[in-house]
Amino acid sequence: MDLIVALILEGVQIFAVLALAPLLLGFTRKVKARALRRLGPPIVQPYRDLLKLLRKEAVVAENASWLFRAAPYLIFSTTWVAAALVPTFAAGLPFSGMADLIAIIALLGSARFFLALAGMDIGTSFGGIGSSREMLFASLAEPAMIMIVFTVALVAGSTQLSSVAAVMQGNVGLRVSLGLAAAALIIVAIAENARIPVDNPATHLELTMVHEAMVLEYSGRHLAMLELAAGVKLLIYLSLVACIFVPWGLAPVGSGPTAYALGAVLYLGKLLTGAFLLVLFETSIAKMRVFRVPQFLGAALMLGLLGTLLLFVSRSF
Amino acid sequence: MTGYQFDVAHMLAGGLVLVSFMLLYQDRMFALLNVFALHAVVLAGSVAWQAYIQAAVHLYVPAAIALALKAIIIPVALRHVVIQLGIHRSIETVVGVGPTMLVGMGLVGLSMVVMLKATGSSVDPLAREDLAFALSVVLLGLLMMVVRRNAVSQIVGFMSMENGLILAATGAKGMPLVVEISIAFSVLVAFIVIGVFLFRIRERFDSVDVQALDSFRGERR
């Protein structure tokens, strides 16, 4: 009985992340438009966009290979699996022991690997520019993320996200290393999701493109999957910030339906608050030029390394 | 003291180290002065918190001095100096930002090791770790003086060093008011003297880039 309930909850989480991702994107665009004194598109517009793209025919370049056509499916499925593993409204779900924080980051890394290869498949300069810049940013963002994982794991005693959330809900207190890790995670989240100041998600100028350059050749259902994967990735990062640093409201194992409902409502609130703060940050800063981003990400790496170093030196940091 | 007070003290001291790193990262003059003002605000907060948890009322005075002098008056004055000198462009650092940050990390690690090994475990743990952070701030300020070419940014580095010394002194449970006032006045005097010299240097040599000034030294090497 418990197992069936747990499996149902796991199923709810798996499909809820898919359903919430376009809502998150729509909300972000609406808030950004309002902050810039525009009306903006309706919040449900991304759902309509996805449906429209799904119904269109896919135009594929003449020399595209099987990798080009298979990559959107692989990118989408690895991102989706990673999203299913981050606790959103409940902790301790049956498959949460399958992959810990390092594995989640590595799954997002596989998605990026295939995206970069897809960018290089057609053999134009646009795809190359996107892939090479993306791999530059990844070469700094991933180590920063691993350092954040180390800091959090040393404080919480585990890399398993459910255990981390449980420890953080207890009295961990305000810690220097956690503050450093939070700052680093925010920087990495901005870089990985191709937001300003690292990359502009709404641009189509090749000099400023990173993510958009890699998906330039995609259309129709392939583009729909890639857009949805990008939304799910933003949801993953906001959920990570929520689960690690603001975990109150996560229903523990074996609670009643009210606890789960409360967890879901709180989770939605955390997502929307996170999106709101992200938009505030985006509208108050200009986009960096490309070779300034490694310094930005290097700062995140240094913050994570400093947090880890402090925890290695003394437990009370 | 309770764990909560311990944690906030740590956060403020760690925040001071973080702002020191931010000082190293800046390459524009106005941003540098703003971050220096933030440095002083965090220091004032840390000293005030120490005054609260140690119930040492006389420590509120150095906090107020730091806030008034270093967070408001000195940055505004330096802003005027910068505008008059016309150097509100980007700073060229001698070494790039990346290697500077790496060396900064090494200095933090070094000061951790030195302080936690030199003081035994008989000393209060909060004091030990605050001393470690304070030594890091001093070393980072010295690093800043070493890697910058511009004389104004070297002044900022010098004053952040002094902030680290104040943090160390307050963490060590009590510093006589007289010492604090004398330090503050000596810094003010040094600042005035350096400011005057900067204008004289600028008049003579048309630049405050200390690297360029080297070529005007009398003796040939």
Add this chain to the structure above:
Amino acid sequence: MQVGIALWGVAVLIGTGVAAALLQKTRLATALTYGASLFACLGILGASCQYLLAAPASAQGLQLPLGLPWTGAHFRLDALAAFFLLVVNLGGASTSLFALGHGRHEPAPGRVLPFYPLFVAGMNLVVLADDAFGFLLAWELMSVTSWALVLAHHRDPTNRRAAYIYILMASFGTLALLLAFGLLAGATGSYIFADIRGASVPLSALVLILALLGAGSKAGLVPLHVWLPLAHPAAPSHVSALMSGVMTKVAIYGFIRIAFELNGPPAWWWSVLLIVLAAITCVLGVLSALMQHDLKRLLAYHTVENIGIIFLGLGLCFAFSSHGLAAPAALALTAALFHVFNHCLFKTLLFLGSGAVLGATGERDMEHLGGLIHRMPLTAFAFLTGCMAISALPPLNGFVSEWLTFQAILLSPTLPSWALKLIIPAAGALLALSAALAAACFVKAFGVTFLGQPRTAAAQRAKEAEPVSLTAMFALAALCLLAGVLPGLCIDALAPVVEGLTGARMPQQSVLAYLSIVPVAASRSSYNGLLVFVFIVVSTLVTIEVVHRFASRAVRRGPAWDCGFPLTSPRAQYTADSFAQPIRRVFGSVVFQAREHVDMPPPGEPRPARLSVMLRDPLWEGIYAPLAGGIALLADRLNHLQFLTIRQYLSLVFIALIGLLLVVSIWT
């Protein structure tokens, strides 16, 4: 007796080598040589698997009356040797299978066929040897045969230079190992490992340093790695696979045998030395790999990085053992050994893939390739699997060993030493950095070689590799997937090895639910490769089903987006150097002093502008060039000794005689 079967396999290999030397002119020589090698390797592989999986078996020894009359030749098969025999022969079998198809591309089979089986035999003998003479003899056999194989295409001057540097470094390594064994034997005077094992060793720190110099230079540890990127690409492709994937592992076996088993108990500062060297090796290896556009040299530099990862695990094991923490030491050692196995699999696969590309196009330079995924789809798929495995992407095997290393690093704050407390986080950051850079490197390697449009006519004419070679590559790819999906089995198989060396083992993995792996405790962390794989497959199938049912299935082919300027030349696409340019600017300008120089013609001149990139190898210029210069200077000075008169020669003899008599008189 498995050790008997192994020795028979070695004998078959030696016989095959000798036969190939005699029969090199016959037409079937290639097929017979590689077929016999395949058969022998599979036999030894089977014997070692059987030994390793029948877990608590005791060590099997054998003594043959060969070699020195008072020592004979001792051979021993214990858990460590069985594991490394498995690694060696897996690599040997797959390269032999590959060469059955690929060998017909070889222009000079007479220079390759006799030495190949002897090379594999030498590697097997190093692992089986139980006394210092046998070990060093087999080590030298391995070095000399691989040197001969590097010189197989001797008309190319770069190959000749590579072979020269290789033989210098190999001789230096053997000298270091000789001195190490001398120190180890000095306690009892006996060179048999059984006698050395129990005795206490004086100067064990010096033994460690000598072992590090000797085995580390063969494995490719910085700063002794300079021969590796020159020699590994110069050899024929299947031999490169063996050298990179297998010979480096034999060097690691030598290091483990000497430092962990024969030497005394570790001191804490040894781990500091190992960890620092390992971290530097990781980063330098992968950054150098990113700067390359020769496919095989890129793979060779990448081997250096992976050796760094293995040594990082070994260093962590030393750190934990020297402080008496046996369980974390077992975890670190398991991570290192698992990475040995994984690296053998995917590096061999990648080198075989590059060999297939070389055979199909005649080109090693990525800047002349491109678009091969259309012409060689199966090779491309196998190579892609290798790239994914080496970039540590789940659910393949590279991720598991990296995950285990990270878990070992997370256990290390309990170490009391200050130096370790500062160095291990830095090493962890460098490991993470090198893993991310490795992914970038392999996106570049696969993307520029196989994707895009063909850059030269050679790439347009490429044909798929032979079916036998494809079988070898796909077998390795399947093993990569299996090791990633069933890591618990591999960890349990490694348990006897780890227990023999550290006295502890990781928790039993086979009793865990759903085949997860748990390094320390389930509440702490766990990973389930099989479930991750199943989830990915299921979600892909669900996505395909939903999309094909509810979305349009139409596909139209059209021209690529060209921004209104139809430039159909394949020269407009990204090259390997341009892909690496951002990383070169960020990292290379510090490490390699990379400078780009644009030579713009003045207005009016029609010649093209030229972009040149200058990279300086810090180790070559810092260590080897001054060393070579110093030796040349010394040799010049000593050259005068060749041109003395008879009287001067007689006086030299006289002085030497008087000196020796003085020594005898003072000392006795």
